Amino acid sequence: MTDFKQFTERFKMLTGIDLEHYNKNQIQRRLNVFRQKYQFHTLPDLLAGIEKNAALRQECIRRLTINVTGFFRDPEHWQVLKNYLREMGKYQVPVRLWSAGCATGEEAYSLAWLAMTTLPKNTWELLASDLDADVLNTARAGVYTAKAVKGVDAKTLPLMFQRTGSDLYSVKPHIRERVRFFRHDLLRDQYPFHVDVILCRNVLIYFIEKTKKKVISNLVQALNPGGILFLGSSEQIIGPDKYGLVNENVFFYRKK
Ligand SMILES: C[S@@+](CC[C@H](N)C(=O)[O-])C[C@H]1O[C@@H](n2cnc3c(N)ncnc32)[C@H](O)[C@@H]1O
Incomplete structure (x- = not known):
């Protein structure tokens, strides 16, 4: 060996x-x-x-x-996501969101902010998970450095965070409380179900091809029909049709 x-x-x-x-x-x-x-x-x-x-x-x-992440990473894609949420908010209650592979929480809190400002009040729930228990502790604490919050625009910054110390920003409690963090291994654990939007970004790139396919199938199963899968900017699904997905917008796939 x-x-x-x-x-x-x-x-x-x-x-x-x-x-x-x-x-x-x-x-x-x-x-x-x-x-x-x-x-x-x-x-x-x-x-x-x-x-x-x-x-x-x-x-x-x-x-x-590899826990690299950021608030509103790839901002132009978040604009597309906002449109999807707005559309869902018209027809569907509640809207169930999941940030899978959320690392230290920046993506999950970005999503919470987007939901809060796009969907009707209390009509959504947000799950966020990662394999790594350490990063989840950071995520739950919701405290970030000035460098980490750079991706948040100046208008949103004081609405999302309170300053705690000279260089630290704490996610406001009413936002933090909306995110349910839990440890979840995409390769071993049972997936949540009836999800409307899954963000699984910059996670698939680390897997071998066979594993990637299995994870995509499981993510599709976790989605409600019509649900959206949002991937990272270097991730694309070859032949989305065979997973029952339609590629609607470069990094966005809809379950048929
Ligand atoms: C590069 S980060 C991406 C963070 C965030 N999604 C983003 O795009 O900014 C990749 C994350 O995937 C997590 N990860 C790796 N393998 C995983 C697995 N098998 N199940 C769940 N999460 C996993 C890592 O712990 C890490 O936090």
Whole structure:
């Protein structure tokens, strides 16, 4: 058995995360950088390190799962999403939204703000999930640096956040309370159902092709007919028809 195979098998036992589903080159590259940073000579040495040290293990998960995100990431796509929500709000109550792979919460709170300002009051619910328990803790706290809130326009900033300290912005409680964060592994756990809009952005790109297909099928199953799947700007579904989807707007797919 190769060192890499041994690592992924043990990693799965320790963390529940199955690295076999992720792009191998990318995972190997990230593991190498991580190993060198913490001065382990070999992959088995690193494995021994994360077996003994829970904090290091958590840090390793974080390095491998890539948590880069931002408020209103790709703003022009959020405008399209706003139009979809406006349309749904006319016919459907409640509208159920899900940010799958929400990382530290920026996407979920952006979605909460959009729903709050687009849909009739109390006619929507918002789920937000991630594989990584650490990022979910940050998301639940809802406290961000000035750098992190850069993507929020000047008019919206004081409406969404209160300043806490010189460099910190806290999501206002009435927004924070609308988001239900939970830990969810897209590769293992049962999916929510009857969802009207799913954001699964910049998550599929890390999976191998076979896994990507399985996750897309599961996401489609989670959607209500007519529901919308919103992907990241480098993600596209080849042959959406075979999943029962129609590609309506570059990164937006509607379930038939
Ligand atoms: C690059 S971030 C994307 C965050 C946000 N969706 C955005 O586009 O800004 C990718 C997120 O996917 C999560 N992720 C990776 N594998 C996952 C899985 N199997 N199930 C759920 N989330 C996963 C990572 O933990 C990470 O927080």
